[in-house]
Amino acid sequence: MKISYILLTWLTAIALCACNNTIPGSAEPDDNPSSQEQPPVESAGRTVLIYIAADNTLSSYGNKSLENITKGVTAEALAGNNLLVYKDCKYETPVLLRITPEGQQTVIDYTEDENSASPATLRSVIEKTIEAYPAKSYGLILWSHGSNWFPSSMATTKAFGQDGNNWIELPDLQRAIPDNTFDFIIFDACYMGGIEVAYALKNKADYLIASPAEIQADSFPYRTCLPYLFMETPNLPAVCEDYYRFYSKIPCTIALLSLKKLDKLAETTQGIMKENFSKTDTVTLKTLQKYYHPPYYNMYDFDDYIGRIATPEEYAHFQAALNEAVPVKKATPSFLHRSAGCNNTRCSGLSTFILYPSLNEAIVTEYKKLDWYKAVYE
Secondary structure (H helix, E strand, O other): OOHHHHOHHHHHHHOOOOOOOOOOOOOOOOOOEEEOOOOOOOOEEEEEEEEEEEEOOOHHHHHHHHHHHHHHOOHHHHOOOEEEEEEEEOOOOOEEEEEEOOEEEEEEEEOOOOOOOOHHHHHHHHHHHHHHOOEEEEEEEEEOOEEOOOOOOOOOOOEEEEEOOEEEOHHHHHHHOOOOOEEEEEEEOOOOOEHHHHHHOOOOEEEEEEOOOOOOOOOOOHHHHHHHHOOOOOOHHHHHHHHHHHOOOOOOEEEEEEHHHHHHHHHHHHHHHHHHHHHHHHOOHHHOOEOOOOOOOOOEEHHHHHHHHOOHHHHHHHHHHHHHHOOEEEEOOEOOOHHHOOEOOOOOOOEEOOOOOOOOHHHHHHHOOOHHHHHHOO
């Protein structure tokens, strides 16, 4: 979730911050959409889709983000490319827009409300965007609440996106995003910078930008970072730097992940776990770098944890693989709200869930379903 709604009183004092298969049982996304006739569009260099699932407590921020996005789209920034925004906010029917230097153009005006936290809806919007605005490359920004990999039965919020009481859990998110389609995926959502999430999406894009902690409710500074996304080679390190610079006086952390390097990182971690997992019993959790506050739990720094159980030689190999997988990480000296007391001493850019002995068996069962568990622990 984004931190501003939870911590409204505190944030007022210091700053606003925040944090082609239909899935069985999910709502069909195309019940009654009506499309505005658009002229044919030739293939562009890049099409970027921003998916704003804000039919929740972030509704006003979703509308504000759209305003900032629209203001940031100049002819120079767009460079002849395509920017699409799907927006679903409270008390509104969803809309799919094309943002141009001249303003907003309606691509699809949905005549009825739909569940933006349905994997079928997300998949449909992605497919419609690619069909209507083909390009040589694509980017995807996922904007909403987020809570890492946690399933609906185990957390007050779960995985990505919220529409009422609906969320997209990680396995469904994984199935909703087509393989080998995007140059990059950016999570404008809290807590999605976990190794479990990144590994689940490793075949979806080349790069991922996410935070292991909260994302500010005012979102990425789209007015300044959009041009980086439309360069011939997207300048993703600059996007991270722009976000960090914009929020440097507010607790924040952000990282760029190279998803194609995660298999090597998983292989290295598997070797360490095979020999050293039993040492987890001896790790004092309260001394580990954490990225969470109540009601969340068990999001610890990946590097800090491995450093506690690996031998020096194993740890050196792990750090080399981690540095390849996380080429950019930015963090202020502290993050989260003050009452959590979370100082940033060991920020690797990735969180991890730790299988410590006293965990509830039900959550362990759910964790074992993840690709990361199967790659590292089995």
